[in-house]
Amino acid sequence: MPDDLLERLRSFHDDAFPTQRSLFRHLVDDGQHPTTLFIGCSDSRLVPYLLTGAGPGELFLVRNVGAFVPPHDQSAGFHGTAAAIEFAVLHLDVRRIVVCGHSHCGAIRALYGGASPEATHLAQWLELGREAALPVAEPGPEVLRRSEQRAVVLQLERLMAYPMVRERVEAGRITLHGWHYVIEDGEVHVFDIARGGFVPASVADNAGTAPYRLDDPDVMLDASGVPSAS
Ligand SMILES: [Zn+2]
Numbered sequence: 001m002p003d004d005l006l007e008r009l010r011s012f013h014d015d016a017f018p019t020q021r022s023l024f025r026h027l028v029d030d031g032q033h034p035t036t037l038f039i040g041c042s043d044s045r046l047v048p049y050l051l052t053g054a055g056p057g058e059l060f061l062v063r064n065v066g067a068f069v070p071p072h073d074q075s076a077g078f079h080g081t082a083a084a085i086e087f088a089v090l091h092l093d094v095r096r097i098v099v100c101g102h103s104h105c106g107a108i109r110a111l112y113g114g115a116s117p118e119a120t121h122l123a124q125w126l127e128l129g130r131e132a133a134l135p136v137a138e139p140g141p142e143v144l145r146r147s148e149q150r151a152v153v154l155q156l157e158r159l160m161a162y163p164m165v166r167e168r169v170e171a172g173r174i175t176l177h178g179w180h181y182v183i184e185d186g187e188v189h190v191f192d193i194a195r196g197g198f199v200p201a202s203v204a205d206n207a208g209t210a211p212y213r214l215d216d217p218d219v220m221l222d223a224s225g226v227p228s229a230s
Helices: 004-030 048-052 080-091 106-110 120-132 141-159 163-170
Strands: 036-041 059-064 096-102 175-182 187-192 197-200
Touching (some): 036 080, 048 059, 080 096, 120 141, 141 175, 141 187, 163 175
Parallel strands (some): 036 059
Antiparallel strands (some): 175 187
8 A cells, every 4th residue: 555654755855855965964063043933833734934934943843732832830740832932942042932823723713612522631721722712602703813813912921921031032132923824815914012913914014023911001902802903
């Protein structure tokens, strides 16, 4: 039986790798020095390398269901995302942290019901997005879009609770970027604090500004509590 996955592995080794052999050699000899920590949803339609045009060695990737950042609560357990944040900031000395949510996100949809009762870890994990959900029983596309964007802002708030992140952001050594990728448009909307909302990259004048807080009096929020889009 033909093994499609094996074929792809061979194709990478035989066809793709030779074109970048020297780059990988350099990344092995010199080590990795990624400048960006990219925290993205695991959704298969979100492809960070395509969005950013990054190549090998440029992005330190953390992906999970919902692109969530767990609280810095020092609790016991196996905290993969928190460990990756610490490693990227303390050991790799990244200069940017991107949190990237997206349209049609199953994690955000699941905040309104639908997760399998068997998925106990998933149910617990989704609580990291709970505050982003709006008080409606049957969310339409607009509510889901706002919830997805609110979730991004919420994760950036949590990032600021990591002492090593806060310290570097306040010292101007790290910048935080909240992104919402609209799959069907192929466009990232970046959160711009000065413009009070998510702005399509095509008309934005920066790649997102932070830190910010949902309860920041300087941020204009609409009635549903989401930063208003300009
Ligand atoms: Zn998602």
